[in-house]
Amino acid sequence: MAARRTVDNPTRNRAGYGTLLRTPGTRTFLVPAFAARLPYAMLSLGIVLLVLDTRGSYGLAGAVAAASAVAQALVGPQTGRLADRYGQSAVLVPGVLVHAVSVGALIALALGHAPAWTLFLAAVPAGASVPQIGAMVRARWVAKLADDPAGLNTAFAFESVTDEFTFVIGPVLATAIATGVSPATGLVAEAVLTVAGGLAFAAQRATAPALKVPAPGTARESALAAPGVRLLVGAFLGVGTVFGAMQVSVTAFAESAGRAGTSGIVYGVFAGGSMLAGVLYGMIAWRHSARQRMLGCYALLVLGCSTLWAMPNLVALAIAGLFCGLAIAPTLITGYTLVETLVADGAKTEAFTWLTGAIGLGLAAGSTAAGQLIDHGGPSAGFLVPVVGSGLGLVALVTMRRLLVAPATAARTVARSVPLRPQPVGAASRG
Template sequence: MTSAVTTDKSARPGYGQLLRTPGALGFVLPGFAARLPFGMLTISILLLVQHTTGSYGSAGIVAAVTGISMALSAPLMGIFTDRFGQSAVLVPVVLAHAAAVTGLAALALADADVWFLALAAIPTGASVPQVGPMVRARWAARLEGSPLLPTAAAFESVTDEFTFVVGPVLATALCTGVHPAAGLVTEATLTLLGGLLFAARRASQPKTHVPSAGGEKRAFALSHPGLRVLIFAFLGIGAVFGGMQVSLAAFSNEIGNPGANGLLYGVFAAGNMIAGIAMGAVAWKIGPRRRLILGYVGLTAAASVLWAANSVLLLGGLGLVVGLFIAPALITGYTMVEQLVPANARTEAFTWLTGSIAFGQAVAVILAGRLTDAHGSSYGFLVPMAATALALATLLALRAKLAPKAPSRIVNSSAPESEAAAAATPSQAPRNRVNERGMGHRVPVTVD
């Protein structure tokens, strides 16, 4: 027990140590290149369709169909990835996505009806490559049981948010300064090149899980109740992204400065990135469930005052605060997957969370677009407020389902020994719970 306590009190591993993990840079760098375009997709669609139709509501419909299609296809893509491997799924997906985005852009420029654009948005969203979950699955496989795993989750959130800092700014600059379709064309090109490069890094892929008679039974990730709670909670984060994108764009137009949209959204995403960096550097003494709830409390409070902002400076400051509270919720939720879902379904689990964000974003884009068209940008900001409040209420009501299922991580043959040890040292049991893994290895688990 002494060694476990020592490990639990050790300093939090840093990003430098994480990136020195053998083989890490081989998938981190191409993974970043492949996911950068994801931050460009929704805003590029919004700006192009709004330009050709003159309506944020119509643009919101097309962007929402893209998001919903992605949300529905992402878990299926995750199941196929766990079964057949990342490269086998990624190569045809990025080829299909490049073709679908090109078709959508061509229809928009041809002034096609919004419903034709919505139909074209279905394959565009369904073919979005799930590179982020694939990178997270590689980290989870490489760092199984390691104290570096929370640091990896924080690093991935920082990487995601960096793409959401650079992506919208780049897309806005291209759409407003080069051509309305330039954002989508660039997104398709970068997705194709980055995705193929990432798929080529086969050595770091997690192993596939082929079902065999009498072997390991594969349960779908959605069968785990804790993941279902996280999925619902992540809808709130998606609604923040979607509501902010539409409302910030509308606010920028209202003040006669469309280019301010990229700057405002970049400040919002920068807050998320800053908080993500801090999350990876702190050795937390409170459990993940409490961190998750506290993150949503702050997020709900910050989102509830966005509607009152009436200047670029004030809106930028409030957006920064909202971004600061997203990272704790997002990072903690992704970290909890390692405790809630077995290894053979983790890519699927990550894609459910990513798809949930996309679905929440899609619904928020529709609602915020309609409200903005009818009443102005301040009404669009009500969508993130309502969605985060609902997510927080759900977490508070169902927090018990987020507890790790300890029996599934215990080797049955060692149970008597564990019970005897617990009985022998009752004073230590409340402070240091121990999960028994194979070969008698003990891993300390933070008490929530």
């Protein structure tokens, strides 16, 4: 039986990004992973632009995009669980093909002016089949750096920065193609990147985590069975409301100021602050446990969100957004670090996808709530949503923080590894 490490042991060693990227085999999966995860940030906006262009309705466009996002958030963890059980390639290959067919059907229905309800029939499988590349990459880092806590912390920081970068570049790319060529072409590009990147990533089997088969008499449990995972899912819902409310509220605030074109700059400052903090976070040799860091980072997030509603102009809002963004990446990095310690080896991809899905659900809820408040109370009212959403997450973390320590029973590995490739006769398997 292999002993699991605990996150309450302070990490005192330092692992730089250069050392991380020189880890054997990493570049072979990082490059296709970036191509495959870029469409993750293109799909919703691409759907909005396509439906708006063909139907002229913001309401319908937002509803179809929301249906896709919710399907993605709910089905993603199930995809992660299947990947843990059958292997990443076994899930990715059919998944990206279903995604391509669904997106193609959505484009055809929109251009053919089919009934509005048919758009939802295509949007739901399109969202549900989005490959969970971010979670799969993190699972590969865990497999490579299981005995290197400092390196794993740096890897999670690197992944958080990559996520932020894709969410900055993805919408820009989708908008450029949609306006420069056509909205339909923008979604075609999204599907092509998903298929090409997904298949290329799936082909890198050598770096994929080994399958874990439950020991005789041991049932395979969902990652969500761990109370600490459920707590982090709730906390990440709060983070998602910050993303969703910021997108809507910044846009409304800029339009009310007569400078609608600057909304992207203000939101870019917010995202840039998160990227900067993520880079720095991964370079620090932390002396506090991950649980302590999670509480501290989340508290800073709530503090940053609490000032947004009071900003008098766009410059002040951009500065406040910068400080708010500085807490985002550290919170996400620490959350992924914690959840990795709370589940058995055969459920890590699923655990990561639950956190990613929670952000998606929170984003949808935050944007909807902020839109309603803006309609009734003006653009500044939308900034109350991040305060409430993150505030509730902080209350949950503080009152139930004991759940973020892996129980003693979780310190044992109850599954044995099954290699994804044939091994010579007599080769020992790892457990």
